[in-house]
């Protein structure tokens with residue numbers, strides 16, 4: 009629509025236009041119920057149908073095996089940094105963290121309060137531009153789980169495959185906040201997948217946890233009830249008042265992704281968008297530069313710098329004039345970052361690339 013911008017924000021991020029329009033049309037009176045989803049009891053039949061549909065559509069999308077629970081929680085992925093060690097470990101247990109960016113580092117630091125995590129690999133000295141080769145990981149056989157951040161939102165580094173956990177429990181845990189539902193994933197390789205919704209699948213306020221059922225029920229005694237997976241699992245995510253409207257919106261996004269043909273089709277579109285943007289960067293004769301190693305570049309978050317860094321402010325300002333916003337890189341790394349999640353249309357990336365070429369021609 010004319011009055012909307014191309015929003016390259018890292019999250020909260022752009023949502024599919026048809027989802028917004030559908031939410032708008034259902035806002036005032038949801039399907040003849042005489043009320044908005046915001047006003048419904050979370051225990052009424054209307055909302056139960058909404059959360060059940062959202063779960064079942066997500067199960068279809070990711071082909072989630074029946075021995076996994078799907079939880080709709082609150083507190084963001086940040087709360088899961090604590091909840092995971094609290095639920096899976098004793099205070100004396102050791103766990104392995106592979107740190108490929110700032111989010112993995114935050115997860116590692118939070119875990120230090122609840123167990124004995126070990127950072128078995130860090131990309132920090134290379135400014136988080138790499139993923140380690142899996143055979144060089146020195147995994148601890150006694151680790152309770154191996155933790156990765158599947159896509160580092162700030163640094164734009166993405167796992168294209170996943171390491172096999174060598175710990176005795178065989179558990180791999182992944183923060184998929186910023187590439188959740190952007191491509192098919194073999195859920196059976198993971199003990200836990202978790203993600204904040206606000207990048208690919210909905211508004212902030214909803215956190216999705218997909219957990220193998222046998223990992224539920226061993227929380228440390230001090231675990232707050234709100235962080236105990238068993239409580240949420242037994243109550244189908246309705247132990248307390250859930251973020252109802254957010255869950256409803258996620259449900260609309262899941263329906264949209266299914267209508268697009270599922271995650272294989274979605275991945276094709278994301279690959280196309282990423283290819284166009286990375287090619288524009290790589291073919292700019294060094295005017296633009298992406299520091300991330302080619303084989304692990306994120307299809308969701310594309311960081312890049314300008315050789316003439318003094319032009320960055322102008323780049324951002326000029327882009328905004330052409331209705332492309334939120335291109336400033338994270339304060340910790342500078343430069344630009346274009347987040348091109350599922351809901352960023354191809355036209356948005358094409359516009360950006362055309363703008364980048366014009367901007368370069370003007371300043372070469």
Ligand code: PMP
Pocket residue numbers: 019083084085086087111157159160161162183184185186204
């Ligand atoms: N992990 C990743 C990969 C993220 O991108 C973010 C948010 N940008 C977080 C964790 C933290 O999520 P939240 O703000 O939902 O707690």
